[in-house]
């Protein structure tokens with residue numbers, strides 16, 4: 447079976463599809479023949495993208511911290527697209543800053559979005575993914591393998607995602623392939639949400655120097671999920687060539 451035959455009828459659900467890596471992944475998967483369900487909170491963005499992509503693409507407003515919205519999304523994916531074959535857990539926030547009480551809401555938001563949000567989306571879509579052989583793609587980070595002063599809570603969410611993914615890889619095989627993607631700096635809106643003005647400025651400067659594009663990452667994801675079922679790419683680290691840490 448060729449790659450295009452393999453992907454022709456597959457349905458991909460992408461969380462955080464309204465910008466950055468999620469949007470680029472939706473574009474790459476649609477271009478390789480997938481029908482896509484775009485999930486995010488900014489309805490205007492995903493509706494516009496769905497209409498550009500066509501081929502059965504649907505936009506579903508959902509917040510990964512709100513399980514009811516994910517359950518409603520799964521019901522729509524089942525009824526309108528016949529169920530999900532691929533779930534890309536991409537929704538995330540990177541609110542870098544010192545680990546002090548002042549930033550406790552940022553810490554909570556990152557755990558609730560990046561880690562618990564991915565876990566909730568996965569358990570909600572698990573039944574659909576099991577039917578016919580699915581792919582679970584978890585967008586982790588270089589920060590899921592390294593840690594440094596100033597990214598403690600963010601790194602905790604991504605290290606958590608990596609450990610959870612490895613357990614799931616073993617638990618769900620051979621029905622579902624589990625793939626962890628670990629990007630370095632990618633030019634997206636991610637650093638713009640940092641609440642500390644000083645950390646935000648320094649991070650944006652770093653990104654301006656080094657970042658690769660969201661499409662660079664999306665291409666790799668589309669390649670990985672297009673492999674024959676006997677092949678599983680389980681972990682892919684993608685850094686800008688000039689990024690050290």
Ligand SMILES: NC(=O)c1ccc[n+]([C@@H]2O[C@H](COP(=O)([O-])OP(=O)(O)OC[C@H]3O[C@@H](n4cnc5c(N)ncnc54)[C@H](OP(=O)(O)O)[C@@H]3O)[C@@H](O)[C@H]2O)c1
Pocket residue numbers: 461462463464465466467468485486487488489508509510511536537538539540559560563585586587588628629630631632633634635636660
């Ligand atoms: N850019 C990088 O350098 C980099 C590096 C390594 C890993 N990553 C990871 O890549 C993923 C995507 O980030 P990005 O760089 O593409 O940044 P981005 O452009 O800011 O995209 C983040 C996406 O997450 C969505 N999101 C945030 N909170 C959400 C919630 N509660 N419910 C549903 N969706 C939510 C946003 O959509 P709405 O606001 O519309 O809901 C947006 O579509 C994140 O998990 C991030 O940690 C990024």
